[in-house]
Amino acid sequence: MSETLPLWLPSEKRINESNLKKFEDLIYQTEGLLFDSYSDMHKWSVDKPDQFWKLIWNFAEVRYSKYFNQVVLNQNQFSGARWFEGSRLNFAENLLRNRSEKTAIVSILENGERVAVSYKDLFIKVAKCAHGLRALGLKKDDRVAGFVTNSVEAVIAMLATTSIGAIWSSCSPDFGVNGVLDRFGQIKPKVLFACRDYFYNGKHIDCLQRLRKIQNNISSLESTIIFSPLNTLKENSLNLEKTMTFELLCENSEVSIDFEQLPFNHPLYIMYSSGTTGAPKCIVHSAGGALLQHLKEHRLHTNIKSDDVVFYFSTCGWMMWNWLVSVLASEATILLYDGSPFHPKSTALLDIADQEKVSIFGVSAKYISAIEKSGLKPIHSHKLDKIHTILSTGSPLTHGGFEYIYKSFSPDIQLSSISGGTDILSAFVAGNPYMPVCSGEIQCKTLGMDVQIWSDMGDSIIEEKGELVCVNPFPSAPIYFWNDPGDKKYHKAYFEKFDNVWCQGDYGEITSNGGIVIYGRSDATLNPGGVRIGTAEIYRQVEKFDQIVDAVCVGQLWEDDTRVILFVVVRAGEYLDDNLIAEIKTLIRSEATPRHVPAKIIQVEDIPRTISGKVVEIAVRSLIHGEDIKNSDALANPESLEYFKDLEQLKI
Incomplete structure (x- = not known):
């Protein structure tokens, strides 16, 4: 692929004020190293994982009760690597580090209903929810399932669950009953959080009939907690067994949280593969791995700061919801939206971005393509003057999509196309406040991830198409698959093609610019x-x-x-x-x-x-x-x- 001219270049001011520059300064202060380029910094990060990941921990000010003995054991073996042995921490405690009146979450429904919650109030709401869950008998390692809308209640439920050391797993209410059972039925949850109803595309959708079927087919369920974003809930009309309202669960005077202190590799989330070729694989992610990777990507690659308002259009059935909620650990404000991105009109998300002064705007590549085809030109119809970064993922963003953003949004926006997946709950390749944006290219390999493109023969190649691989272990690799004795499914999913090398299943190319192009899934x-x-x-x-x-x-x-x-x-x-x-x-x-x-x-x-x-x-x-x-x-x-x-x- 021939070299292309950049669509965007960061200013010196933007570079010097970035979190990445602060991190680079920390490297100099602690290691005495100066880098000529981001490429040099990246090489150091993969060559020296002990130094790099320790600095990420310190730079992000991870909250912990016990410091680690060693950054990584068995660093040359994917299956044998052990991260931050000896440490004790709690994921939820790190997301609830801010206890001020600053806004933590803004939640907007398709019908325009808006709720804002401060960090102080969020902490108290999580405390009450956690107390209620403990009273139900929930304990460390139990599973909690969420059949939930993208709402404040979902975030509270997840944080309360993980504060106890239980494992959270969610899907969105647009799943059919069998889709839910294919997922939750495998993990045997003790508690289910569920929404009573929701709005989508102008329609009121009732979940009660599906919820009854879900309850009747998951024998492990001991309690169901139900809420309604639309305030249509009447407890005496539910007619569901072992069910209480979210309000009743949280009806206590608790204002403190006993954060369970757990190993770095303690399970946090169970995520799912798409399940289109069979039963979904249940992918288990660790608390420490998710936390550290998200802090790295948020602070360094997305340049999130405490004064940012961060939005990503997602449901609770997609990993970008988990990624977005982790932004709370950077003390910024997250914006949740539940509904159709095109209702009541095609500008719905852009209207909200203006209204809420969004600074980081995340959507799918498909959304960008859709508004481009509709002829929408936000540069004329909206202010969007606070947006400094647009994120795109879900599928490859075309050249036309890149050029549309710079012509129709603003010439001075960092467009960060990112690619990773549910498998790693993070990104292999992403944005970078240091580097230019070139049409059709993802800016960089993320720090700490030795991403390469390999031929079928296992040779590293540049300016040729091949398999996207990662040749070094990283903290956010799944700790295991649920119900996978001997890790057979795990090994087949990632290491069958190349021994001890993570094969993501993406077909891509590293360009002469050092950027990355993803051409699609390898199996497609x-x-x-x-x-x-x-x-x-x-x-x-x-x-x-x-x-x-x-x-x-x-x-x-x-x-x-x-x-x-x-x-x-x-x-x-x-x-x-x-x-x-x-x-x-x-x-x-x-x-x-x-x-x-x-x-x-x-x-x-x-x-x-x-x-x-x-x-x-x-x-x-x-x-x-x-x-x-x-x-x-x-x-x-x-x-x-x-x-x-x-x-x-x-x-x-």
């Missing part, structure tokens, strides 16, 4: 004529057509080879005719290569997505080959699967 790459192609390379061209609102690209086995099939959803009033098909093929041929050109372009009504909004390429590929989808409940729109079955166009 196309292979026509034996040439490997990332689906993002095709999407990048398709998104240039205003007539097309969504697309999915897969490979079909055909005549001892693979042919590229592109499915598209067209805008209302448009149609995929021969002229549009020809235009799409011509653009892909000229901007990519002839091998990228789809053999077939087929119009469909909808495209399957996970509940967190990601296109499910593997499911589409399975369907066109006549294979069944094992777990359609993991999808937001399972009815869309019907559009890909037994298509006549794919038989010729």
Whole structure:
């Protein structure tokens, strides 16, 4: 990939006032090291993990009751690495370090209802919730499940749970019953927090019927705590067993918290794989690993400071919710939004960003593409004068998406495309207040993560496409998978391709700029004529057509080879005719290569997505080959699967 000119350059003032500069100064003070570039700092961070991670701990002022004996044991073995042995801390205590009247959380519902909670009040609310949970018999290592909206109650429940040393696991209420049971049924929770109802896209959605089925099918449940963001709750109308309201749970006079002091590697969260190819994997993350990685990413890579208002559009079923809530450890304000990003109008999130003076605005790449296609130009319609950083993740952000931000938002915003995953609850590659932003490229490898691109032969390559790997252990690797004797599923997920090297399953490239491009998931790459192609390379061209609102690209086995099939959803009033098909093929041929050109372009009504909004390429590929989808409940729109079955166009 040839070198590209930057879309944005940080000013000297921005660099010098950044947290990363303060951290670099700390390195000089403690280690006597000066770096010529970020690349040099990154090399030191992966070559000297003991010094680096110790400095992160000290720089972020981790709250602890017992200091560690050693930063990392067995640092050359992923499965054997042990972090911060001997230390004792509590995750929730670190997020509740501020006890002032400063605003901790602003919560906004789709209907406009707004709640603000100070750090002082948040602490007291968590104290009352934790006291109530202890009274129910909750103790260290018990599991607490959350079938919850993105709300203040969800944050309080998580913090109360983890203050006790119990393990939190959540999904959003847009999951179907089977999707919830596939997840929570595996981990046997003792307590369930659940929302009674919620608003989405202008509709009032009742959860009570699903909640009854969930309760009846999880035998481990001893208590259910229910709340209603819409204040429609009447306890005597619930007719649910072993159930109380959130208000009743917290109806006590407790104002202090007994934070359970636990090892660094004590389990904190159970997260889930998408579950589109079978039962979801239950990924267990440690309290210390999540805390330290999030502090590193928030302070150094996102430059979060205490006066920031940080927003990320997410649900409680996506890891970005966990990432956002950890911002409390940096004493900033977090903004929660529950509802459709496009209701009551397409500017809903931007209106809120203006209203709440958001400074760090996080969304999915799909959202950026959607507002670009709608013709929205926030530079003319909104102030957004407080935003200094825009974050994008969930899927690769196209060149057009990068350029749209700088033309239609502001020329002086740091656009941080980030990529990591639920697997590590953090990022491998992310933003950087020191470096330029180049179109289509993620700025840097994150500190402490020895990220490389490898060929199938296991060679490190630059300016070539290959597998994204991490060759050194890091604190936020899962501590194990739930119900995985001998760590067999764990090993298969990350270490089957390259021994003792983390293989993330992303197909990418390191550019001559030192930036990173993600082309898509490795298991969704196309292979026509034996040439490997990332689906993002095709999407990048398709998104240039205003007539097309969504697309999915897969490979079909055909005549001892693979042919590229592109499915598209067209805008209302448009149609995929021969002229549009020809235009799409011509653009892909000229901007990519002839091998990228789809053999077939087929119009469909909808495209399957996970509940967190990601296109499910593997499911589409399975369907066109006549294979069944094992777990359609993991999808937001399972009815869309019907559009890909037994298509006549794919038989010729």
